[in-house]
Amino acid sequence: MSELKIAFQGEYGAFSEMAARAYFGEGVDVLPCPHFMALFSAVEKGEASHGMVPIENSLMGSIHENYDNLLKYGLQIVGELKLRIVHNLIVNPGVKVEDIRHIYSQAPALAQCKDLIASLSQAQAVMAPDTAGAVKQLKASGARDAAAIASKQAAIDYELEILQAGVEDDHANFTRFLVVVPEGPEVIGATKTSIVFAMQNVPGALFKSLSVFALRDLNLLKIESRPLVGKPWEYSFYLDIEGHLGQESCRRAIDDLREIASFVRILGAYKQGDVVAGKVRPKRDNA
């Protein structure tokens, strides 16, 4: 596939779509996917050229399902982006704050707006599968007693009203996205390498595995553990290393790790991502 088409999870107007446009440019073609497995599968099958995968939020922590998907699907990480997340309280036109009895959004978005939800004491927070999807539902139902929490883009796409902007509790709210492909050439200018590995369950195993990096003054940017299915209370570890495989120190550290680990896989090497503010595009014609 020579043309760009970026798979993302959610409906049009999702933060993931904004991340795709911020990374690849405004006009890029996108493919909405109902859930994360569908996103990974679309990229694996070549229905999309790239996937835009949220992996971590600065307030909520890692999106563990996608760590598991990185291991499950054989995709390669080739890029990274950090998107500033601005939530909005969105309603059907004319609905007032005192009319709101239900607030719909994805669970992490609701958790990021606890202060707002607590202030609307007559309203109940209700989980929806995704943020922009909650806005689509709100539009379809025409509800006069409900609101959604989502991006400005979603409000534009479904022609609904923003009652209040920037409703997240903490404005230092960023989501880190990974750009994945089925297989690709080595990224030129990579500064960061992601790997996953597992160790035998012996005392000091994790310490030994980190020593191969410490020995060479290689900085670790992130460590994440996930359970090994079928082996209760054993874990795989995901590491982000400041370095790339063109560096002898990084290559040798991973070679050492292979000596002592039960498995090691390189998930990708890529340029560390910049922080960007999402930009809105005009309303989609068929939204």
Next chain:
Amino acid sequence: MSELKIAFQGEYGAFSEMAARAYFGEGVDVLPCPHFMALFSAVEKGEASHGMVPIENSLMGSIHENYDNLLKYGLQIVGELKLRIVHNLIVNPGVKVEDIRHIYSQAPALAQCKDLIASLSQAQAVMAPDTAGAVKQLKASGARDAAAIASKQAAIDYELEILQAGVEDDHANFTRFLVVVPEGPEVIGATKTSIVFAMQNVPGALFKSLSVFALRDLNLLKIESRPLVGKPWEYSFYLDIEGHLGQESCRRAIDDLREIASFVRILGAYKQGDVVAGKVRPKRDNA
């Protein structure tokens, strides 16, 4: 408070209630709480003597919200239990498998029963705030086109029918629970200590922090990282150490950690928990 009253999250019949009865005995008094913060708050205020807190599932991984709650509320861990989780497909009496269009449960329970959900191709999975609550709802609605996934106890309490038992994808499905109190005497016979700490963000910081344990051959049972709110891409680390503060090696290791960490807190020392199968009790009178 001299009497036992165990706060748990969810409705009567929740796996957490089964965990409370498995740990404290069948007849123990329990306090259902709508969400985890309400549970922690009930224990903090003395409305319950203990809290039963799910912290990790062997398939899904850590329950991060409760790692954050351990740091936020000043409670002390005094015990641990691992409960075997058996899910059931529950319906109103007489409803047949081919009638099911909606399957309600808590998100992790739905994720643990993906094979079953995929096999019911005419049905949609719908998130509910808790497993037993989904059964309560199902009973209240009398729906003939819906099912819930929950414990056998929940089916008994709401007098609904189990269409299929043991519907989890993987039977090696355990949830680890922590027993928390506002403040208590040192646990006699503790074998495990939980701490939380943060390091300056410098190369090798995590490696250095683990070295204080490796130096003394102290085994680490679990490491978990959580984002520091307001400091994007910095983390606190939760460690479970095989050892207790009565051991000089463990005490000295934590002293060393205090020297190099930006903060350290001991969350509790307790006996490593056994694996138990949940037992059902008779139907509650007021269920």
